[in-house]
Amino acid sequence: MDVFIQQTTNALSLGGIYALLALGLAVVFSIVRLINFAHGEVMTVTGYGMWFVLLLNLPVVVSIAVGLVSAIAIAVMMERVAFRQMRGADVTTLLITSFAVSQIIQVLFQNGISARPVAVVLPDWLTASVMLGPVRVGMASVLSILVVGVALIALRAILTRTVTGIAMRAASEDFAVVQLMGISANRVIATAFAVSGALAGIAAVLWVATRGSVDPLMGAIPVLKAFIATVVGGLGSLGGAVVGGFVLGAVEVYLQAFLPEAALPYRDAISLSIIVAILVLKPDGLLPERTSRRS
Amino acid sequence: MLEVASLTVRYGAIEAVRGLDLEVAGGEIHAILGANGAGKSSTLAGISGLVPSQGRITFNGEDITDRAPEAIARLGIGLIPEGRRIFSGLTVAENLLLGGAEHASPAERKKRADEMRERFPILRERSGQRAGLLSGGEQQMLAIARALMARPKLLLMDEPSLGLAPQMVDAVFDLIAELRAEGITILLVEQNVPMSLDIADHALVLAQGRASYRGTAAEVAASDAVHGAYLGH
Numbered sequence: 001m002d003v004f005i006q007q008t009t010n011a012l013s014l015g016g017i018y019a020l021l022a023l024g025l026a027v028v029f030s031i032v033r034l035i036n037f038a039h040g041e042v043m044t045v046t047g048y049g050m051w052f053v054l055l056l057n058l059p060v061v062v063s064i065a066v067g068l069v070s071a072i073a074i075a076v077m078m079e080r081v082a083f084r085q086m087r088g089a090d091v092t093t094l095l096i097t098s099f100a101v102s103q104i105i106q107v108l109f110q111n112g113i114s115a116r117p118v119a120v121v122l123p124d125w126l127t128a129s130v131m132l133g134p135v136r137v138g139m140a141s142v143l144s145i146l147v148v149g150v151a152l153i154a155l156r157a158i159l160t161r162t163v164t165g166i167a168m169r170a171a172s173e174d175f176a177v178v179q180l181m182g183i184s185a186n187r188v189i190a191t192a193f194a195v196s197g198a199l200a201g202i203a204a205v206l207w208v209a210t211r212g213s214v215d216p217l218m219g220a221i222p223v224l225k226a227f228i229a230t231v232v233g234g235l236g237s238l239g240g241a242v243v244g245g246f247v248l249g250a251v252e253v254y255l256q257a258f259l260p261e262a263a264l265p266y267r268d269a270i271s272l273s274i275i276v277a278i279l280v281l282k283p284d285g286l287l288p289e290r291t292s293r294r295s
Numbered sequence: 296m297l298e299v300a301s302l303t304v305r306y307g308a309i310e311a312v313r314g315l316d317l318e319v320a321g322g323e324i325h326a327i328l329g330a331n332g333a334g335k336s337s338t339l340a341g342i343s344g345l346v347p348s349q350g351r352i353t354f355n356g357e358d359i360t361d362r363a364p365e366a367i368a369r370l371g372i373g374l375i376p377e378g379r380r381i382f383s384g385l386t387v388a389e390n391l392l393l394g395g396a397e398h399a400s401p402a403e404r405k406k407r408a409d410e411m412r413e414r415f416p417i418l419r420e421r422s423g424q425r426a427g428l429l430s431g432g433e434q435q436m437l438a439i440a441r442a443l444m445a446r447p448k449l450l451l452m453d454e455p456s457l458g459l460a461p462q463m464v465d466a467v468f469d470l471i472a473e474l475r476a477e478g479i480t481i482l483l484v485e486q487n488v489p490m491s492l493d494i495a496d497h498a499l500v501l502a503q504g505r506a507s508y509r510g511t512a513a514e515v516a517a518s519d520a521v522h523g524a525y526l527g528h
Contacts, residue, residue: 177382179344179365181397
């Protein structure tokens with residue numbers, strides 16, 4: 001039972017990180033129909049931002065703040081420099097643009113800093129264990145669950161209580177009509193990228209906290225997982241992205257914990273087979289986009 | 296108020312509107328009539344900036360050709376699109392809020408939303424409900440109320456009676472006449488020719504993207520082409 005509780009904590013922690021990343025992808029996709037594979041590089045930029053501040057011997061709080069600001073800044077910059085010029089282009093063009101942005105940032109870090117991982121040394125208390133009732137769990141996992149919870153509540157508040165947030169939800173249904181209300185398309189899209197960047201930044205801080213290093217390809221696998229999560233949840237559905245993230249996290253963690261040792265090398269294959277099975281049963285995802293979209 | 300000169304709207308190789316001239320005077324209802332595919336909706340889409348167009352469009356003397364839809368909306372041109380296109384996943388209150396978002400302060404928005412709920416009592420009853428759950432007629436009222444939240448000077452209405460029950464059609468046309476009486480200029484695209492000509496001051500008949508007949512509503516109603524083709528006498 002203790003093992004199950006420990007693994008459930010891990011599943012929620014990992015699923016939460018996937019959920020934040022998937023939500024970031026979904027927020028942008030729901031409005032501009034872009035699957036931003038450079039979203040992983042937002043994580044990488046966050047990691048290097050944290051690393052740089054810690055090199056200067058500044059407090060970890062400053063490092064996290066700089067990481068988050070860097071994440072928002074790079075996401076908004078991606079929109080302004082690359083994706084705005086491509087607005088209205090077809091999905092394939094947008095996809096290729098996002099791969100290009102991703103590659104450029106990776107190469108800049110490989111050549112500008114190092115292709116190898118660099119250590120991001122965080123305080124001991126962050127990597128310690130705590131007792132959760134009778135069960136010992138990692139502090140990073142507990143913090144991760146709390147932070148993800150707060151981030152999701154904050155995002156919900158933004159989307160339901162601010163005019164720009166409501167406009168973002170409306171834009172995901174019918175962007176043209178949002179413009180007919182006199183609402184700036186640039187502002188709505190830039191805000192969506194900023195929100196997406198903030199979510200990726202939070203995910204990156206949690207990711208780095210559990211791994212203790214950053215490298216130029218750090219975001220590649222998480223963004224792939226996040227993409228899978230958005231598809232499982234229902235592409236374009238914000239609630240679906242969250243559900244998809246937690247489902248994927250749970251599948252991965254429980255398989256890792258409970259598969260017989262001989263089957264462990266097949267963990268990813270089994271995990272993806274489960275995802276495919278879900279999509280066979282629910283082709284539009286677990287929580288598909290609720291309304292039909294107008295262009 | 297609105298002057299359109301040589302308006303051309305293309306979708307790829309297809310010319311939906313071909314060199315259309317149109318003048319709408321302040322305070323009038325100007326109807327655009329025609330069969331399906333005549334270019335009526337494309338004309339409104341071109342004027343509101345939703346689709347790229349060629350030609351020259353001026354509003355109150357200001358050139359608005361090639362401006363973004365949001366910039367045109369902020370000048371006081373509202374469009375109620377065909378099919379209503381309310382935000383079905385948002386509540387009725389949120390739909391209204393977005394209608395006035397760029398046109399009024401938060402306090403003024405609240406005041407206007409209260410006025411809309413007064414004018415359309417059904418919206419008061421359904422304020423917290425998702426707009427997608429409203430009936431077709433209620434959604435049309437919401438679409439009109441949402442546009443009115445911006446206090447537009449010129450309202451472009453695209454097929455406001457489409458798909459509505461006869462009683463609701465009457466209510467929509469009564470409302471259009473009321474809006475005109477309140478000083479709002481209306482450019483009305485409709486397939487319901489008799490009712491449109493009843494309330495319009497001027498009318499333009501489109502055929503294959505070109506103006507085939509224009510004049511006062513009475514002249515258009517009496518013209519042979521319109522009489523035979525649309526009024527069914």
